[in-house]
Amino acid sequence: MTDCARALGMLAQFVDNDLAREQAAWLKTHVAGCAGCRAAFADFEKIDSQLIASGQYLERQSPPPAGARAELAPKMVTVPVRRQVTRWIPAAAAAAVIAAAVGLMPIAPRRTLHAVDPAPARFVRIPYLPPLDPQENTTIVRMDIRVATLIAVGYRVAADPEQIVSAEVLVGEDGRAQAVRVLSDIDWNGTGD
Amino acid sequence: MADGETADGTKAAASDEPREEALRWFDELRDPLRRYLLCTGASAADADDAIQETFLKLYRHLERKGDRSNLYGWVFQVARNYLRDVRRSARRQRTVQLDEAMTRGGGPADPQLGPEHCALDGERVRRLRAAVAKLPEQQRECMLLRSAGLRYREIAEILGIHTASVGTLVHRATARLTEELS
Numbered sequence: 001m002t003d004c005a006r007a008l009g010m011l012a013q014f015v016d017n018d019l020a021r022e023q024a025a026w027l028k029t030h031v032a033g034c035a036g037c038r039a040a041f042a043d044f045e046k047i048d049s050q051l052i053a054s055g056q057y058l059e060r061q062s063p064p065p066a067g068a069r070a071e072l073a074p075k076m077v078t079v080p081v082r083r084q085v086t087r088w089i090p091a092a093a094a095a096a097v098i099a100a101a102v103g104l105m106p107i108a109p110r111r112t113l114h115a116v117d118p119a120p121a122r123f124v125r126i127p128y129l130p131p132l133d134p135q136e137n138t139t140i141v142r143m144d145i146r147v148a149t150l151i152a153v154g155y156r157v158a159a160d161p162e163q164i165v166s167a168e169v170l171v172g173e174d175g176r177a178q179a180v181r182v183l184s185d186i187d188w189n190g191t192g193d
Numbered sequence: 194m195a196d197g198e199t200a201d202g203t204k205a206a207a208s209d210e211p212r213e214e215a216l217r218w219f220d221e222l223r224d225p226l227r228r229y230l231l232c233t234g235a236s237a238a239d240a241d242d243a244i245q246e247t248f249l250k251l252y253r254h255l256e257r258k259g260d261r262s263n264l265y266g267w268v269f270q271v272a273r274n275y276l277r278d279v280r281r282s283a284r285r286q287r288t289v290q291l292d293e294a295m296t297r298g299g300g301p302a303d304p305q306l307g308p309e310h311c312a313l314d315g316e317r318v319r320r321l322r323a324a325v326a327k328l329p330e331q332q333r334e335c336m337l338l339r340s341a342g343l344r345y346r347e348i349a350e351i352l353g354i355h356t357a358s359v360g361t362l363v364h365r366a367t368a369r370l371t372e373e374l375s
Binding site for chain 1: 211212215216219220223224227228229231232236237240241244245248249250252253254256257259271314315317318321322325336339340341342344345346348349356357359360361363364366367368370371374
């Protein structure tokens with residue numbers, strides 16, 4: 001590594017005042033004798049101060065509300081903890097779950113499942129549902145689903161609507177389907193949203 | 194970060210109640226997190242909603258003894274995810290675009306500053322934010338987190354990269370911004 005690369009790599013630590021005394025001394029000596037690094041440090045200090053000023057400016061324009069902490073604290077109450085369960089239930093019962101999901105959801109703009117998903121397939125959220133709480137208990141249900149059903153809940157799928165695919169459905173605590181992971185080798189098509 | 198605490202979650206090694214701990218994190222991170230969210234283009238209302246949701250989730254996370262390896266980064270990630278979901282939601286339209294966020298405000302919030310001063314500030318900020326928006330993702334995140342007033346050591350932690358790598362990242366981002374703004 002050249003001295004200049006080493007010096008520029010120390011930019012952040014220099015600003016944070018995190019450099020050891022010997023490092024800081026080396027840096028000062030190098031910068032004093034290197035016009036390129038001197039210019040780079042000057043540019044950096046200018047941009048750095050502008051960045052911080054921009055955050056402060058936006059904060060001045062929209063000051064934080066008073067009482068946010070007082071509003072938050074009472075909401076922090078213990079909720080019962082349940083373990084995540086993976087169950088395999090018969091296709092007929094599973095179909096009822098996703099059918100309920102279809103019935104409950106508004107018709108939403110279609111979402112594309114990307115053509116090249118990394119293996120193994122990932123869960124893809126059903127579009128425009130309220131976000132699943134990361135701590136929420138979920139159930140994974142494996143089932144066979146008609147492509148037409150996937151299309152109905154908002155996915156864009158370039159496949160025969162009558163085709164049956166094997167999938168796993170992530171069901172939230174309210175019993176509604178939240179996401180689907182297709183296990184079959186199916187031709188998803190489209191450009192994404 | 195307060196004395197004797199680290200960003201990796203060891204803060205609560207001698208923790209009492211999850212609620213108290215979550216509120217301590219709130220006290221420490223609310224302002225930088227809010228500035229960060231505003232800098233990403235969130236409206237003040239969405240930023241405040243995101244903060245409430247994030248710290249409620251943090252409380253649950255602590256209560257359930259979730260992973261504490263990088264709570265600092267966890268908080269920013271959860272807030273980012275919340276905003277992303279809000280932006281995707283067809284039911285909510287309050288989030289504004291980056292350029293809009295940079296120029297909004299109407300009048301000066303600081304009574305000590307005159308309208309010309311604020312207009313100048315607004316224009317400068319707008320140009321800077323537009324330039325930041327063009328950076329590659331990791332450089333952009335780094336600059337946005339710096340706008341929030343975080344130290345580079347903390348930024349490295351949130352981004353999950355080594356502190357030394359931030360130097361290189363910062364240098365590249367700075368060079369691009371200088372060129373863009375010149």
